Amino acid sequence: MNAVLQYTVQGLAAGSFYALAALGLAVIFGVLGVVNFAHGAFYMLGAVAAAVLLDTVGMSLWLALIVVPLLMLVFGMLVERLLVQWLLPLDPLYNLLLTFGLTLLLVDLVKRRYGVSGLPYERPEALSGRVQLGGVGLPVYQLFVIGVALLVCLGVWLLMTRTRVGMIVRAATERPELAGALGINVGRWVTPVFGFGVALAGLAGVLAAPFRAITAEMGSDFIIILFAVVVIGGLGSIVGAVVGGFLVGLVEAFGQAYAPTFAQVLIFVLMAVVVLARPAGLFGREEATA
Amino acid sequence: MLEIENLSAWYGEAQALRDATLSVAEGEVVTLVGRNGAGKTTLVRCLMGLHKHLTGSIRLDGREITSLPAHKRARAGLGWVQDDRGIFANLSVEENLLLPPKVSDSAWTLEQVYDAFPALGSRRRAGGTTLSGGEQQMLAVARVLRTGARLLLLDEPSEGLAPVIVAQIGDIVRTAKQSGIGVLLIEQNVRFAATVADRHYLLAQGRLVESLDNDEFVERQDELLEHLGI
Ligand SMILES: Nc1ncnc2c1ncn2[C@@H]1O[C@H](COP(=O)(O)OP(=O)(O)O)[C@@H](O)[C@H]1O
Ligand SMILES: [Mg+2]
Numbered sequence: 271m272n273a274v275l276q277y278t279v280q281g282l283a284a285g286s287f288y289a290l291a292a293l294g295l296a297v298i299f300g301v302l303g304v305v306n307f308a309h310g311a312f313y314m315l316g317a318v319a320a321a322v323l324l325d326t327v328g329m330s331l332w333l334a335l336i337v338v339p340l341l342m343l344v345f346g347m348l349v350e351r352l353l354v355q356w357l358l359p360l361d362p363l364y365n366l367l368l369t370f371g372l373t374l375l376l377v378d379l380v381k382r383r384y385g386v387s388g389l390p391y392e393r394p395e396a397l398s399g400r401v402q403l404g405g406v407g408l409p410v411y412q413l414f415v416i417g418v419a420l421l422v423c424l425g426v427w428l429l430m431t432r433t434r435v436g437m438i439v440r441a442a443t444e445r446p447e448l449a450g451a452l453g454i455n456v457g458r459w460v461t462p463v464f465g466f467g468v469a470l471a472g473l474a475g476v477l478a479a480p481f482r483a484i485t486a487e488m489g490s491d492f493i494i495i496l497f498a499v500v501v502i503g504g505l506g507s508i509v510g511a512v513v514g515g516f517l518v519g520l521v522e523a524f525g526q527a528y529a530p531t532f533a534q535v536l537i538f539v540l541m542a543v544v545v546l547a548r549p550a551g552l553f554g555r556e557e558a559t560a
Numbered sequence: 561m562l563e564i565e566n567l568s569a570w571y572g573e574a575q576a577l578r579d580a581t582l583s584v585a586e587g588e589v590v591t592l593v594g595r596n597g598a599g600k601t602t603l604v605r606c607l608m609g610l611h612k613h614l615t616g617s618i619r620l621d622g623r624e625i626t627s628l629p630a631h632k633r634a635r636a637g638l639g640w641v642q643d644d645r646g647i648f649a650n651l652s653v654e655e656n657l658l659l660p661p662k663v664s665d666s667a668w669t670l671e672q673v674y675d676a677f678p679a680l681g682s683r684r685r686a687g688g689t690t691l692s693g694g695e696q697q698m699l700a701v702a703r704v705l706r707t708g709a710r711l712l713l714l715d716e717p718s719e720g721l722a723p724v725i726v727a728q729i730g731d732i733v734r735t736a737k738q739s740g741i742g743v744l745l746i747e748q749n750v751r752f753a754a755t756v757a758d759r760h761y762l763l764a765q766g767r768l769v770e771s772l773d774n775d776e777f778v779e780r781q782d783e784l785l786e787h788l789g790i
Binding site: 437438440441443444445447448449450451452453454455456555 | 649
């Protein structure tokens with residue numbers, strides 16, 4: 271019983287990174303139709319930025335949680351304006367290739383500058399150690415990660431469902447041409463939405479910094495699992511991204527605990543099962559894939 | 561208010577419209593009648609800026625709009641009701657109404673919409689596509705009235721709907737006409753067309769073959785029905 275609680279928290283914490291990043295992937299895919307392969311690299315950049323800012327200017331994790339996503343927002347908007355935008359009229363495959371290339375570039379640049387051995391990141395005092403919950407000592411940092419992720423997911427959900435911007439994004443995701451013909455300048459939202467999605471990947475990276483090894487390659491496995499997450503949740507579905515993220519995190523944690531050799535495989539088994547039962551994913555719409 | 565001159569359109573090599581010239585005045589209801597595949601939908605998509613492979617000129621209130629993007633045409637006063645009604649599933653009924661920006665002072669308020677369409681008011685929080693086909697058609701029309709669009713482009717609004725609902729759509733079209741809104745109504749339902757329109761254009765294989773006033777249209781109804789293969 272104790273172990274179950276422990277693995278659950280561990281899985282939800284790992285799932286938090288997936289949920290946040292997948293949320294970003296989902297809004298980008300929804301509005302731009304772009305499968306952003308560079309999302310793992312943006313996650314890595316978020317973690318590296320947090321580590322570098324701590325090392326050079328002593329920026330605390332608290333501040334980095336706000337500053338780094340803002341930097342990533344600007345960076346993402348630049349990437350969209352300078353690169354992604356030009357390929358949007360073409361087959362989406364071109365932007366998949368572009369973001370794949372961008373990934374190689376970013377990973378190599380980080381390797382050159384910071385090496386391959388990984389950057390250190392010291393956890394803030396307040397977030398270290400364990401708390402006793404139901405007779406189990408649970409790592410404070412994992413609980414913190416889950417809390418932040420849930421808060422941000424809730425915020426994004428409110429943004430999507432309660433604001434005019436969210437309404438426009440939902441409409442543009444479902445039927446961009448129709449939204450345009452009803453007077454919505456869909457093109458105006460493309461750059462900020464891309465930046466927003468990248469910022470979410472960056473936020474996941476900052477949260478991961480004190481928790482995972484910070485290396486140039488940390489996004490490579492991450493992006494693969496992220497693709498499994500969005501396939502499970504339903505490509506372009508916001509709710510699906512979050513549910514899929516936490517679900518995959520749990521499968522991973524319990525897999526590592528009870529069947530370590532199959533932990534990764536289990537995620538893809540889950541993906542296969544979901545796709546067989548519901549080709550559009552748990553929360554995807556069949557027609558939305560057209 | 562709307563003037564189309566020598567409009568031709570293509571899908572690849574295939575020509576779907578040939579030199580169409582037509583106009584709609586303020587407060588005028590004009591239908592475009594023709595069989596399936598005649599090019600009616602292509603014509604409205606050209607008007608909305610959604611079909612781009614075309615030549616010719618489109619003017620709205622004397623202003624050339626042929627190269628404007630779709631959202632600017634909507635803001636210039638074109639209110640499109642798509643042939644599949646174009647209701648967003650991810651938006652509630654009320655959000656569907658509120659999505660398009662207001663484009664003129666004659667925009668209906670939500671209260672006016674709900675007075676005129678009680679079924680929409682009572683389902684305002686429901687998902688747009690949970691409505692029945694007829695209600696979705698009402699929603700699509702109400703949506704463009706809510707923006708204050710000055711020229712409605714209705715693509716087969718009566719298709720597949722029960723006679724009561726079709727009659728209701730006729731009432732809306734007449735109300736719109738009275739407030740000075742122009743209507744380009746695409747129809748295959750000749751009897752319905754005759755009850756609402758001032759003039760009619762007949763489209764066959766991408767060409768406007770006849771232009772009739774409503775009296776002539778009614779007189780030749782049987783011949784036209786035969787032409788449409790109904
Ligand atoms: N997306 C498309 N690609 C190729 N041809 C098309 C396309 N849409 C319509 N057409 C062709 O253009 C012609 C006119 O179609 P359309 O405007 O939809 O007719 P209508 O609305 O009068 O039924 C038809 O011959 C149709 O087959
Ligand atoms: Mg048609």
